[in-house]
Amino acid sequence: MTRDAIKIFVLDYLAGRMTCKEWVEIVTDYLEGKLTFWGRIRFHLHLGLCRGCRAYLRQTQQTIQVLGRLPEEPVPQAVREQLLQRFRARKSESS
Amino acid sequence: MKQVAVSLADQADMDIVGQEIYRGSQVQNADPEELRLLERLRSGDEAAFTALVDRHHNSLLRLALAHVSDHSVAEEVVQETWIGVLEGLDRFEGRSSLKTWIFRILTNKAKTRGVRESRHVSFSPLDGVVDGSDEPAVDPSRFRTTGHWAGYWTTYPQPWDENTPERLALSKEGVTFLEHAIEALPPKLRQVLVMRDVEGLSSEEACNVLGISETNQRVLLHRARSRVRRSLEKYIEGGDRPA
Numbered sequence A: 001m002t003r004d005a006i007k008i009f010v011l012d013y014l015a016g017r018m019t020c021k022e023w024v025e026i027v028t029d030y031l032e033g034k035l036t037f038w039g040r041i042r043f044h045l046h047l048g049l050c051r052g053c054r055a056y057l058r059q060t061q062q063t064i065q066v067l068g069r070l071p072e073e074p075v076p077q078a079v080r081e082q083l084l085q086r087f088r089a090r091k092s093e094s095s
Numbered sequence B: 001m002k003q004v005a006v007s008l009a010d011q012a013d014m015d016i017v018g019q020e021i022y023r024g025s026q027v028q029n030a031d032p033e034e035l036r037l038l039e040r041l042r043s044g045d046e047a048a049f050t051a052l053v054d055r056h057h058n059s060l061l062r063l064a065l066a067h068v069s070d071h072s073v074a075e076e077v078v079q080e081t082w083i084g085v086l087e088g089l090d091r092f093e094g095r096s097s098l099k100t101w102i103f104r105i106l107t108n109k110a111k112t113r114g115v116r117e118s119r120h121v122s123f124s125p126l127d128g129v130v131d132g133s134d135e136p137a138v139d140p141s142r143f144r145t146t147g148h149w150a151g152y153w154t155t156y157p158q159p160w161d162e163n164t165p166e167r168l169a170l171s172k173e174g175v176t177f178l179e180h181a182i183e184a185l186p187p188k189l190r191q192v193l194v195m196r197d198v199e200g201l202s203s204e205e206a207c208n209v210l211g212i213s214e215t216n217q218r219v220l221l222h223r224a225r226s227r228v229r230r231s232l233e234k235y236i237e238g239g240d241r242p243a
Helices: A003-014 A020-031 A037-049 A051-067 A077-094 B011-021 B032-042 B046-064 B071-088 B098-116 B127-131 B164-170 B172-183 B187-198 B203-210 B214-237
Strands: none
Touching: A003 A037, A020 A037, A020 A051, A020 B214, A037 A051, A051 B164, A051 B172, A051 B187, A051 B214, A077 B046, A077 B071, B032 B046, B032 B098, B046 B071, B046 B098, B046 B187, B071 B098, B098 B203, B164 B172, B172 B187, B172 B214, B187 B203, B187 B214, B203 B214
């Protein structure tokens, strides 16, 4: 059997004929742990055979990673001073 | 819009409202680090307060801009939020995480201002059409249209370097690009993305703050992430990689 024939067999029969176009739409469901048992199996069968979708999943994960690493930006000094005054006032009120 | 009429002054009430939206289940705040932070804030530790403000100010601004169009109004909303946090600090019961609580105060304050500005963003079933929540994750032209492999990639997405996230987050240009990509998202996609991926809230917490269903939240998150990935792909493959 050629590689293509194996691919067709797995993708069409085992993975229930899920195209890449359909696969990219369930990536978030997968990452959120919301796929059913069979959904996960189909997801992984497709993933195992499709280099494009493997790259896509990795890109999505990297996108999420970089979003979580955006640097903090210090608050403008004036705003910070104002808030700190409030903070101190609160402290003296309560004590 | 009516829910805005509910008194927002009482943070304790807001906590209860939040719990109801959250289908009655209890979020128990058990994070010891957060309990310590709370203790420091209550005892008037200024360093703890400034650190907290620095950590969340940017995201609060991004979220406020989902409700009000004017940048200076958004700044005001964020300031009001911090004041609300200070006022409510002693009453905060830790039924949600501190972060969730702060975002809820922001959302309520921003909604009130948004109504006054009549640019209020409400969640309704028809919104998908407007905010792009029913658009495909990937440009359809990336897939074949004919033959046995119809619906499969025309050309595969190219793997990015493993250090791409670090590299982007460390480069000024990369950060600016991402900030713009986030800003370019429709308000609701932006809200969900900021809470989930930038601020790291759980899906339960994000649903709680926004008062939306878990399914709706997941759809919005999917669209938002897909859009940001798409912009990043263009940026990275466009050749103008940050040094």
